[in-house]
Amino acid sequence: MERIEAIQKITEQLNDELIICNIGFPSRELYAVKDSPNNFYMLGSMGMASSIGLGLALAQKRRVVVLDGDGSLLMNLGSLVTIFNQKPNNLILVILDNGCYGSTGSQCSYASTVNLSRVAEAVGFKNLFLFWNEIDFSEILNINESIFVHVKVEKGNADVPVIDIEPEDIKSRFIEEVIGR
Numbered sequence: 001m002e003r004i005e006a007i008q009k010i011t012e013q014l015n016d017e018l019i020i021c022n023i024g025f026p027s028r029e030l031y032a033v034k035d036s037p038n039n040f041y042m043l044g045s046m047g048m049a050s051s052i053g054l055g056l057a058l059a060q061k062r063r064v065v066v067l068d069g070d071g072s073l074l075m076n077l078g079s080l081v082t083i084f085n086q087k088p089n090n091l092i093l094v095i096l097d098n099g100c101y102g103s104t105g106s107q108c109s110y111a112s113t114v115n116l117s118r119v120a121e122a123v124g125f126k127n128l129f130l131f132w133n134e135i136d137f138s139e140i141l142n143i144n145e146s147i148f149v150h151v152k153v154e155k156g157n158a159d160v161p162v163i164d165i166e167p168e169d170i171k172s173r174f175i176e177e178v179i180g181r
């Protein structure tokens, strides 16, 4: 499964969740598949999507889905420990794992030798899901605890355009979506 296909399958199954998306091609692919004010395209801070998602989940009640990457999670691995201990009941951390730094040339990450769901399990996560082909969120959306979803995807980026919304506008429309209701 290509990463864009995984993003398509996940967004098809979501309702009104807030999405924090990983830097680079994942955000471009999400933008191409389904743009929404519910989406926060994180443009600069590699590794911080899971931390931003945690803060957002703790700060309000709506469910937050983080679409993160293997390289980014490895860069900020402590985030897993913090999420586990903070126990937000409205956070789904999805790792789109292509075993590489896909957005910058597909250099191998250590996720090609380290199993990230086993890491999450060792940290203490109880709700763990691993998908290789089909992605099924029906059970996941009924769980009111922190959830770790590991999706194995192929290397490669879709041929999608850059996001033509200014960073300030991505931020302001997202904030309006979160607090404007």
Ligand SMILES: Cc1ncc(C[n+]2csc(CCOP(=O)(O)OP(=O)(O)O)c2C)c(N)n1
Pocket (backbone or CB within 6 Å): 003, 022, 023, 024, 025, 026, 044, 045, 046, 068, 069, 070, 071, 072, 073, 096, 098, 100, 101, 102, 103, 104, 109
């Ligand atoms: C601190 C920092 N280091 C490096 C980069 C460059 N960079 C942007 S995206 C990326 C790869 C991210 O890999 P991953 O999270 O696995 O996502 P993928 O593109 O593979 O889906 C890198 C190295 C950056 N933006 N910030």
Ligand SMILES: [Mg+2]
Pocket (backbone or CB within 6 Å): 069, 070, 071, 096, 097, 098, 099, 100, 101, 102, 109
């Ligand atoms: Mg990757």
